[in-house]
Amino acid sequence: MKKNIKRKESLNKVIKQINTLLDKHKLVEDLVDKQDMPKQILIKNLVHKQNLSNLKKLLNDLHPADIADILESIPIDTRRIVWDLVKPDVDGDILVEVSDVVRQTLMSDMDSTELLAAAEQLDTDEIADIASDLPEEVLRDLLENLDIQNRKRLQSALSYPEGTVGALMDFDVLTIREDVSLEVVLNYLRKVQKLPDHTDKLFVVDRNSSIMGVLPLERIIVSQPETTVKNIMAMDAVLFKPEDMANEASNAFERYDLVTAPVVDAKNKLVGRLTVDAVMDHIREEAESEKLSMAGLREEEDMFSSIWKSVKNRWAWLAINLITAFIASRVIGVFEGSIEKVVALAALMPIVAGIGGNSGNQTTTMIVRALALGQVSFSNLRLLLYKEVSVAILNGVLWGSVLGFFAYLLYGNEKLGYVMTAAMILNLILSAIMGVIIPLLMNRFGKDPAVGSSVLITAMTDSGGFFIFLGLATLVLI
Amino acid sequence: MKKNIKRKESLNKVIKQINTLLDKHKLVEDLVDKQDMPKQILIKNLVHKQNLSNLKKLLNDLHPADIADILESIPIDTRRIVWDLVKPDVDGDILVEVSDVVRQTLMSDMDSTELLAAAEQLDTDEIADIASDLPEEVLRDLLENLDIQNRKRLQSALSYPEGTVGALMDFDVLTIREDVSLEVVLNYLRKVQKLPDHTDKLFVVDRNSSIMGVLPLERIIVSQPETTVKNIMAMDAVLFKPEDMANEASNAFERYDLVTAPVVDAKNKLVGRLTVDAVMDHIREEAESEKLSMAGLREEEDMFSSIWKSVKNRWAWLAINLITAFIASRVIGVFEGSIEKVVALAALMPIVAGIGGNSGNQTTTMIVRALALGQVSFSNLRLLLYKEVSVAILNGVLWGSVLGFFAYLLYGNEKLGYVMTAAMILNLILSAIMGVIIPLLMNRFGKDPAVGSSVLITAMTDSGGFFIFLGLATLVLI
Numbered sequence: 001m002k003k004n005i006k007r008k009e010s011l012n013k014v015i016k017q018i019n020t021l022l023d024k025h026k027l028v029e030d031l032v033d034k035q036d037m038p039k040q041i042l043i044k045n046l047v048h049k050q051n052l053s054n055l056k057k058l059l060n061d062l063h064p065a066d067i068a069d070i071l072e073s074i075p076i077d078t079r080r081i082v083w084d085l086v087k088p089d090v091d092g093d094i095l096v097e098v099s100d101v102v103r104q105t106l107m108s109d110m111d112s113t114e115l116l117a118a119a120e121q122l123d124t125d126e127i128a129d130i131a132s133d134l135p136e137e138v139l140r141d142l143l144e145n146l147d148i149q150n151r152k153r154l155q156s157a158l159s160y161p162e163g164t165v166g167a168l169m170d171f172d173v174l175t176i177r178e179d180v181s182l183e184v185v186l187n188y189l190r191k192v193q194k195l196p197d198h199t200d201k202l203f204v205v206d207r208n209s210s211i212m213g214v215l216p217l218e219r220i221i222v223s224q225p226e227t228t229v230k231n232i233m234a235m236d237a238v239l240f241k242p243e244d245m246a247n248e249a250s251n252a253f254e255r256y257d258l259v260t261a262p263v264v265d266a267k268n269k270l271v272g273r274l275t276v277d278a279v280m281d282h283i284r285e286e287a288e289s290e291k292l293s294m295a296g297l298r299e300e301e302d303m304f305s306s307i308w309k310s311v312k313n314r315w316a317w318l319a320i321n322l323i324t325a326f327i328a329s330r331v332i333g334v335f336e337g338s339i340e341k342v343v344a345l346a347a348l349m350p351i352v353a354g355i356g357g358n359s360g361n362q363t364t365t366m367i368v369r370a371l372a373l374g375q376v377s378f379s380n381l382r383l384l385l386y387k388e389v390s391v392a393i394l395n396g397v398l399w400g401s402v403l404g405f406f407a408y409l410l411y412g413n414e415k416l417g418y419v420m421t422a423a424m425i426l427n428l429i430l431s432a433i434m435g436v437i438i439p440l441l442m443n444r445f446g447k448d449p450a451v452g453s454s455v456l457i458t459a460m461t462d463s464g465g466f467f468i469f470l471g472l473a474t475l476v477l478i
Numbered sequence: 479m480k481k482n483i484k485r486k487e488s489l490n491k492v493i494k495q496i497n498t499l500l501d502k503h504k505l506v507e508d509l510v511d512k513q514d515m516p517k518q519i520l521i522k523n524l525v526h527k528q529n530l531s532n533l534k535k536l537l538n539d540l541h542p543a544d545i546a547d548i549l550e551s552i553p554i555d556t557r558r559i560v561w562d563l564v565k566p567d568v569d570g571d572i573l574v575e576v577s578d579v580v581r582q583t584l585m586s587d588m589d590s591t592e593l594l595a596a597a598e599q600l601d602t603d604e605i606a607d608i609a610s611d612l613p614e615e616v617l618r619d620l621l622e623n624l625d626i627q628n629r630k631r632l633q634s635a636l637s638y639p640e641g642t643v644g645a646l647m648d649f650d651v652l653t654i655r656e657d658v659s660l661e662v663v664l665n666y667l668r669k670v671q672k673l674p675d676h677t678d679k680l681f682v683v684d685r686n687s688s689i690m691g692v693l694p695l696e697r698i699i700v701s702q703p704e705t706t707v708k709n710i711m712a713m714d715a716v717l718f719k720p721e722d723m724a725n726e727a728s729n730a731f732e733r734y735d736l737v738t739a740p741v742v743d744a745k746n747k748l749v750g751r752l753t754v755d756a757v758m759d760h761i762r763e764e765a766e767s768e769k770l771s772m773a774g775l776r777e778e779e780d781m782f783s784s785i786w787k788s789v790k791n792r793w794a795w796l797a798i799n800l801i802t803a804f805i806a807s808r809v810i811g812v813f814e815g816s817i818e819k820v821v822a823l824a825a826l827m828p829i830v831a832g833i834g835g836n837s838g839n840q841t842t843t844m845i846v847r848a849l850a851l852g853q854v855s856f857s858n859l860r861l862l863l864y865k866e867v868s869v870a871i872l873n874g875v876l877w878g879s880v881l882g883f884f885a886y887l888l889y890g891n892e893k894l895g896y897v898m899t900a901a902m903i904l905n906l907i908l909s910a911i912m913g914v915i916i917p918l919l920m921n922r923f924g925k926d927p928a929v930g931s932s933v934l935i936t937a938m939t940d941s942g943g944f945f946i947f948l949g950l951a952t953l954v955l956i
Contacts, residue, residue, distance in 0.1 A: 189700050192700070254759065259676060259678070280758055295840050303848040307865055307869055328828060333822075350940070351800070354806075362795065364773075384781065394786075395792065450769075462832070
């Protein structure tokens with residue numbers, strides 16, 4: 001029936017219903033908290049219980065990923081209420097889906113037995129994802145309860161650092177031999193019944209588990225049953241090694257439109273597989289954490305985190321900016337004599353510094369992107385510098401003249417106008433050179449240029465802008 | 479054979495070889511350009527031709543996506559050389575893969591016949607992707623050459639704005655009826671032979687093309703051939719409408735780990751399908767364009783774009799920043815009298831303004847993220863403001879005291895120290911309030927809060943910071 005096909009709107013409706021029920025629930029709790037009348041207790045007993053049972057029903061019809069989403073979007077106290085209502089048999093799936101901060105708040109409400117029960121519902125690669133949040137004794141019990149193969153897998157998954165293919169891969173590999181017929185393969189699959197999620201191909205291995213090729217499901221379907229695997233398997237699959245960088249793997253998934261890919265060790269032995277959903281999660285997480293770290297936030301902060309946690313999360317960035325601002329302030333300090341004589345300098349200097357910072361950050365953004373696309377090499381470094389400096393000079397002449405003219409109009413001092421224009425041009429040139437060089441140097445020294453460049457550029461263009469403007473003014477005007 | 483399995487390293491090696499050949503090629507061309515000796519002409523004839531034929535061979539062994547990548551990473555003149563060497567029968571695929579800027583440079587070298595030939599290799603949804611770059615007469619010829627069904631599809635694909643499911647979907651749908659047996663389905667698929675890319679399920683429709691359910695390939699494989707489709711099809715598939723937002727669709731793909739999903743119209747009629755590779759491209763492009771627009775760059779700029787194009791691309795942002803900087807400068811102008819008396823104020827004021835900007839941007843980044851996660855509602859706005867203001871006060875007391883103490887040490891003026899501390903606390907509170915309110919307001923008025931918030935916040939914290947610091951100083955010190 002048509003109406004059985006699930007539409008997204010219906011999900012949003014359910015989420016709204018849940019939020020309404022939660023609001024009602026809190027309302028009742030607040031009432032009871034505020035006034036201790038028997039009538040309120042009655043309301044609590046009747047309405048409250050009905051609310052909770054409605055909530056429970058709604059929640060348990062949802063996909064674990066949707067429950068995870070709801071848990072992310074509500075404050076800590078309400079989160080506890082919802083978490084208690086969720087059926088224990090999806091606890092594990094939800095813990096895998098939520099973010100690290102939310103997982104920690106949820107786990108803090110669970111005892112070891114509950115945690116162990118939740119973790120035992122999971123695949124080895126999923127256990128590895130949440131392992132760092134599990135108490136040591138739970139992880140130990142878990143390892144003891146696993147069979148040898150899975151224990152080995154879990155240990156290997158835990159051994160690969162975040163950001164590698166090894167940390168993203170799972171172990172749901174279906175392998176076949178190359179010398180059997182499709183009929184045999186089909187019989188095998190009918191015995192297995194449920195193929196692992198995202199299975200678009202089977203992995204063909206020899207008796208040492210070395211990969212020989214891959215057999216897309218499509219070929220199984222469109223070929224005659226008597227065909228031998230060897231004759232129809234593909235031998236040009238994209239392979240990954242566990243120690244490959246996850247970013248490279250996600251580029252390959254995008255480039256070749258992959259759904260799954262085998263992961264092999266140095267001896268070509270199949271150790272796991274990478275799926276497009278793990279890759280997509282990785283891309284999203286990378287983009288998220290880059291955005292946060294560009295503003296000096298670590299990803300562990302959640303909107304509902306405590307004030308104290310937020311202060312700690314943000315202080316390092318503010319401290320760094322404080323130091324650079326302090327240095328810029330000392331540059332101004334050197335020229336206090338000039339400012340005392342021509343006080344207009346104080347009002348005009350932040351403009352020169354500010355526009356330099358904006359322009360430098362534009363250049364850096366371009367360079368960071370070009371680095372990611374592999375467009376930057378030493379052979380075109382000169383080309384790049386030439387272009388950025390030219391753009392800076394053009395912008396400097398354009399905006400510098402506008403500003404110089406305004407400065408002249410405001411203060412009636414022609415020379416001040418020229419100083420303004422010249423300082424703008426020079427500071428934009430400085431910002432262009434720094435905007436090219438800083439991300440390249442950071443990249444060269446293995447730092448992520450997207451994250452730290454902005455502070456460095458701003459520090460340079462602030463101090464540099466003040467120095468250029470006040471220095472020129474001292475030479476020309478004083 | 480093991481060695482037939484393609485590894486990523488081998489691709490990098492090929493790209494290196496190609497770059498070496500291109501460098502050699504340019505070297506020879508440069509030599510010929512500089513000296514008109516017959517010897518050079520000889521070199522040109524022999525080495526040159528061999529270079530080109532080697533290049534051609536290497537290029538034509540590559541996946542179109544890899545050639546696209548190489549084209550992205552090289553300057554415009556070299557790009558032309560490579561483009562001329564590529565076999566015409568992959569021209570279309572490459573044009574779909576490259577970015578808009580690169581596509582325009584490539585197309586500018588092609589005449590109408592070549593463009594038409596390239597476009598005719600493509601699927602309807604791919605033509606729609608590049609249609610905006612095609613000359614009108616090519617598009618008209620193309621439409622005329624299509625059969626009725628495909629012409630309708632192209633027109634419908636072109637009618638959906640960017641950012642909708644309709645603009646992302648393709649038309650490679652394999653449909654079956656619910657009352658047939660798997661044996662019939664298998665016979666049909668064997669006749670089709672090549673299933674569309676990413677096919678993980680067939681779409682079950684009635685005679686009006688209304689969707690009845692989906693049949694995962696997996697179920698075809700593990701079920702007995704005599705089973706009827708109706709009995710094993712899934713009826714809880716996630717469906718999209720062409721006018722749904724692409725962002726919502728990509729969330730659903732991540733959440734439910736989808737590979738493909740049917741797209742239906744208001745009457746439940748199947749109009750196309752969405753695949754995980756289109757969704758992944760969309761996620762990546764969104765992240766890219768957000769990063770660029772945060773720095774005031776439009777995505778059309780490419781590292782090898784002309785200087786003039788770059789100036790135009792960046793000027794609007796600089797103009798906006800210039801205006802806000804000018805306003806801040808006028809705020810300082812009001813207090814020139816105070817600065818003349820206590821010149822230390824000029825050196826200290828940028829610190830107060832700068833830290834306010836940083837702190838405000840941290841708050842905004844948190845709020846933008848919370849908005850994306852659906853964590854912000856009117857019921858928790860007070861909670862949010864309370865938290866951010868508390869964090870600001872703590873940070874203000876901490877860093878304001880440090881700075882106040884330094885100001886006292888530097889200038890030996892105790893009152894100046896107090897003014898510094900008080901101004902820091904007040905400006906951080908202002909930045910927290912603005913950091914919460916500005917993105918919420920932008921969101922309310924349908925603007926992307928990630929893009930414009932930063933300029934607005936900085937404008938507020940600069941002007942506000944100068945006003946608070948200089949105003950307090952005038953009250954206390956003058």
